[in-house]
Amino acid sequence: xxxxxxxxxxxxxxxxxxxxxRENLRDRRTLTSAFLTGPLLxxxxxxxxxxxxLNRELDKAEKPLPVPVIGAQYxxxxxxxxxxGGVVPGAPVADPERAVRRQDADVVLRIAAGYGKAWRKGEPxxxxxxxxxxxxxxxxxxxxxxxxxxxxxxxxxAMRLVARGLSxxxxxxxxxxxxxxxxxxxxxxxxxxxxxxxxxxxxxxGGMYLAIDLTxxxxxxxxxxxxxxxxxxxxxxxxxxxxxxxTFSTASLLITxxxxxxxxxxxxxxxxxxxxDLGLHFGSCVLLLMLPLVLLLGALQSMVAAFAKSYREAxxxxxxLMLVPIIPSLVLAILPVKAQAWMYAVPLLGQNLGIMxxxxxxxLGAQPIGLCLAGSLAAAALAVLATIQLYxxxxxxxxx
Amino acid sequence: MIEVxxxxxxxxxxxxxxxxxxxxxxxxxxxxxGPNGAGKTTTLRMLYTLMAxxxxxxxxxxxxxxxxxLAVRRRLGVLPDARGLxxxxxxxxxxxxxxxxxxxxxxxxxxxxxxxxxxxxxxGIADRxxxxxxxxxxxxxAIARALVHDPRNVILDEPTNGLDVxxxxxxxxxxxxxxxxxxxxxxxxxxxxEVAALCDRIVVIAHxxxxxxxxxxxxxxxxxxxxxxxxxxxxxxxxxxxxx
Numbered sequence: 001x002x003x004x005x006x007x008x009x010x011x012x013x014x015x016x017x018x019x020x021x022r023e024n025l026r027d028r029r030t031l032t033s034a035f036l037t038g039p040l041l042x043x044x045x046x047x048x049x050x051x052x053x054l055n056r057e058l059d060k061a062e063k064p065l066p067v068p069v070i071g072a073q074y075x076x077x078x079x080x081x082x083x084x085g086g087v088v089p090g091a092p093v094a095d096p097e098r099a100v101r102r103q104d105a106d107v108v109l110r111i112a113a114g115y116g117k118a119w120r121k122g123e124p125x126x127x128x129x130x131x132x133x134x135x136x137x138x139x140x141x142x143x144x145x146x147x148x149x150x151x152x153x154x155x156x157x158a159m160r161l162v163a164r165g166l167s168x169x170x171x172x173x174x175x176x177x178x179x180x181x182x183x184x185x186x187x188x189x190x191x192x193x194x195x196x197x198x199x200x201x202x203x204x205x206g207g208m209y210l211a212i213d214l215t216x217x218x219x220x221x222x223x224x225x226x227x228x229x230x231x232x233x234x235x236x237x238x239x240x241x242x243x244x245x246x247t248f249s250t251a252s253l254l255i256t257x258x259x260x261x262x263x264x265x266x267x268x269x270x271x272x273x274x275x276x277d278l279g280l281h282f283g284s285c286v287l288l289l290m291l292p293l294v295l296l297l298g299a300l301q302s303m304v305a306a307f308a309k310s311y312r313e314a315x316x317x318x319x320x321l322m323l324v325p326i327i328p329s330l331v332l333a334i335l336p337v338k339a340q341a342w343m344y345a346v347p348l349l350g351q352n353l354g355i356m357x358x359x360x361x362x363x364l365g366a367q368p369i370g371l372c373l374a375g376s377l378a379a380a381a382l383a384v385l386a387t388i389q390l391y392x393x394x395x396x397x398x399x400x
Numbered sequence: 401m402i403e404v405x406x407x408x409x410x411x412x413x414x415x416x417x418x419x420x421x422x423x424x425x426x427x428x429x430x431x432x433x434g435p436n437g438a439g440k441t442t443t444l445r446m447l448y449t450l451m452a453x454x455x456x457x458x459x460x461x462x463x464x465x466x467x468x469x470l471a472v473r474r475r476l477g478v479l480p481d482a483r484g485l486x487x488x489x490x491x492x493x494x495x496x497x498x499x500x501x502x503x504x505x506x507x508x509x510x511x512x513x514x515x516x517x518x519x520x521x522x523x524g525i526a527d528r529x530x531x532x533x534x535x536x537x538x539x540x541x542a543i544a545r546a547l548v549h550d551p552r553n554v555i556l557d558e559p560t561n562g563l564d565v566x567x568x569x570x571x572x573x574x575x576x577x578x579x580x581x582x583x584x585x586x587x588x589x590x591x592x593x594e595v596a597a598l599c600d601r602i603v604v605i606a607h608x609x610x611x612x613x614x615x616x617x618x619x620x621x622x623x624x625x626x627x628x629x630x631x632x633x634x635x636x637x638x639x640x641x642x643x644x
Contacts (some may be wrong), residue, residue: 015500019489026488223484226542229448230501248622394451 002063006050012232016240019212021247030209036246043263048266065141067095073109075119078111078127078152085148106138107131107145116287122160147273192276194358196352199253199290200325201270201273203297204328206252208318211301214241216314228397238302245298253290262283279363285358288369289351290372292376296347297325299383306390328352335348344368347377401426401584402553404449407441407456416442418608424586424601426552429579431595432588434605435636440588441481442555443605447586448478457642460553474502477551483542485530491518491541492526495548500547509548516544520574536567543574555576560594561567570575572598596628606636 024030063086070092072079079089089109098107110128118125127149131142150225158168218224228234264278293339304321321383328349337343341356350372358362390396402424403418409417411609417439423499424430432440445451450471458465460473485494494514514523517526525533530541539559549553556575560568575598578585589595595602596616604612604619611618612635616628623631 012501013504015497019497022493022567023486023488127422193640220484221484221487223486225445225450225480225482226478226484226498226545227501228450229478229480229546230498231470231500231503233470368402391566398445 001306012236013240013243014105016237017243017247020213024210024213024244024248027129027209030248033209034206034252039252040200040259042195042202042256043259046195046198046260047263054267061381064088064181065144066090066105067107067111067141067145068096068099068105069111070096070262071113071115074113075111075127078149081152081155082109082145082148082391085151087145087148088149091325092382100132100135100138102131103135103137106135109145109149119201147354171386174229180283180313194329195353196358197326197329198284199256199355200297200348201322202252202256202292203249203294204301204322204325206249207294207298207301210241210245210248211298211312212308212311212318214245214302215306215391216308216311216373219396220311223395234391239386242295242298242302242387245357249294249298250291253287257286260361275361276359282358285364286355289354289372292373292380293347293351296376296380296383297385299380303387303390305384306387308398323327332356340373341367344371346378347379350375401461401588403457403459404443404447405457407443407446408454409439409446409451409456410454415608417446420456420605420608422603422610422611422613424553424584427579427582427585429587429598430583430601430603431574431599432586432603432605433592433595433632434588434590436502438605440590440605442479444555446585447555448476450479450480450627450639453618456463460578461583474549475551475553477546477549477554478554479543479546479554481557485533485541485545487531487536488529490527490529491522491533491537491544494530494541495545498545498617499548504549507575507641512548512550513544515549520544521570521629533548535562536549536564538570539567540618543571551583554586556585558590560589560591568594589624592632604632604635609636 066088067082067090069079069089072089072092082089090105093105093108096110098106108388110129110130112126113126115125115127129142129146129149131138131178133139133142155170159167161171215224218227227237261280261283264276267276278376288365300321301318304317305314308317324346328346329352332349332352338352342355344367350368354364354368354372357368401557404423405421407417407420408415420439420443422430432443434440442451446453447460447465449458449465452466453549460472462477463471486497487496488538495513495516496509498511498527504512520543522537522540522544523586525541527536530538532617533541539562543556543559559575560571564573572594575587581598587598599616601612601615602619612622614622619631619635620626620628623634625631625634
């Protein structure tokens with residue numbers, strides 16, 4: 001009857017860690033969430049969405065564009081010019097305003113009856129483009145028709161000047177030359193504003209069921225009390241469990257990065273002048289930036305789950321917690337701000353800015369990386385300490 | 401040996417334990433008897449340092465629980481009121497987990513586990529996952545888990561709760577064996593027959609206080625009742641919350 005005093009045998013930390021990993025590897029729900037739905041949902045969703053969007057944009061830019069025209073007979077030359085640009089004039093509609101609002105047509109062209117008379121007199125004439133700018137889908141079509149009409153107008157104007165012996169330049173004393181500094185990569189950023197959130201969600205889902213199990217689950221199946229009767233300090237038990245959570249969420253993150261790298265090749269970004277690099281360099285940088293978040297989120301999840309009395313309650317709380325990391329992504333999407341150095345030190349925001357910079361192909365210096373890691377690690381340390389404190393409480397262990 | 405001196409514990413305004421003192425000696429079975437809600441479980445929780453007492457002292461083999469709780473837990477084998485097992489682990493793995501938390505080297509662990517599986521008649525379930533275990537199988541596994549580090553002191557909270565006749569009988573025999581091995585066995589119960597049949601010493605708790613602490617014979621003598629059941633009712637003042 002000897003009490004074994006700490007000699008030989010595995011350490012408590014490792015024992016708890018290995019047991020948690022083994023136990024959770026046997027749980028189908030955890031496995032699906034950590035290794036399948038969590039990490040693959042983002043990439044698949046993204047590639048589907050992008051393909052649909054891109055193909056539609058491409059279609060619209062190249063394909064014949066049917067446009068109902070009212071009063072086509074008054075302006076045969078204009079129509080010929082439009083047709084040359086790929087517009088297919090359609091039958092007039094009775095109520096064009098209603099037609100565009102009901103999305104029966106993206107855009108309707110209306111030519112006034114006095115067009116021919118005014119044209120011959122050399123007076124300015126008006127053609128109307130009727131569209132609904134709140135229909136994002138119609139945007140490309142409207143742009144195309146309006147560009148064609150304007151080009152026709154400029155061309156005709158120039159010809160009139162030439163006929164009067166004037167240089168067309170007299171009519172255009174000023175010309176705007178656009179020099180777009182967007183690189184193919186930075187154009188892609190607009191479409192990928194939600195990418196950082198996908199990574200956070202993945203980490204979240206990877207560790208979620210373990211975090212619930214850690215406190216609420218153990219309590220519900222009444223195993224926390226016997227566990228705490230063992231001669232192991234509670235913080236060591238917590239450390240082992242946190243390590244297991246972090247292992248699962250890191251694995252999820254790795255899978256999702258790998259999936260993005262693969263999926264990145266199937267996105268026809270090049271066709272619309274974008275460049276997307278989701279390869280090894282991008283992946284390893286994201287991993288580095290995200291590692292402190294793995295710990296921070298793991299600790300936060302355990303803390304929140306510890307307040308719940310049951311598994312279901314913990315699930316509800318954690319789903320709410322999952323909405324928090326969306327805030328920086330949303331804020332940045334709505335209010336594009338210029339990144340200040342201090343922003344990198346804010347957990348989540350820093351990762352968001354960093355990943356966006358990587359996507360733009362700007363590269364990430366040592367300073368923002370350092371700030372990002374330091375800020376998030378400090379927050380993670382605080383969260384871990386708070387969780388340890390919570391874990392010490394007497395009430396935690398007592399079931400029911 | 402477990403010594404308890406003047407333990408107090410209150411939850412808000414409710415005094416769950418209000419001055420409990422007793423001693424459980426080696427080589428004896430000590431029964432903690434009392435109606436439901438008398439403060440038995442709270443007292444035991446303070447013994448295995450899950451809760452800290454508001455006042456009073458717990459000593460296990462002379463070690464003060466407030467000073468060195470880890471050393472106390474090392475000397476205790478505990479079957480708490482909550483018997484939760486890890487359902488996705490087998491009975492054997494459940495036992496191994498606790499053995500490793502006690503720091504047992506792997507070779508010793510294997511021999512202890514096999515010994516307990518033998519002693520508790522768990523051959524059929526050792527390699528089965530705990531999901532779907534019967535109440536009896538759960539209790540056996542939980543007891544094996546609690547004793548795998550070969551503790552000198554054993555605390556069992558309502559060990560026969562929910563067991564059928566055969567399982568109860570087997571468990572009582574097992575407790576008698578622990579006593580013969582010279583261990584200090586402390587268990588709580590609200591079942592009088594059980595306490596009377598097993599105990600060398602009975603500590604009766606009611607309303608958070610010790611109302612009697614004696615051998616079964618002495619209890620009978622003191623109350624002047626020949627029947628132990630009548631003796632208990634007389635001591636506690638009511639038969640509420642007790643089972644025969």
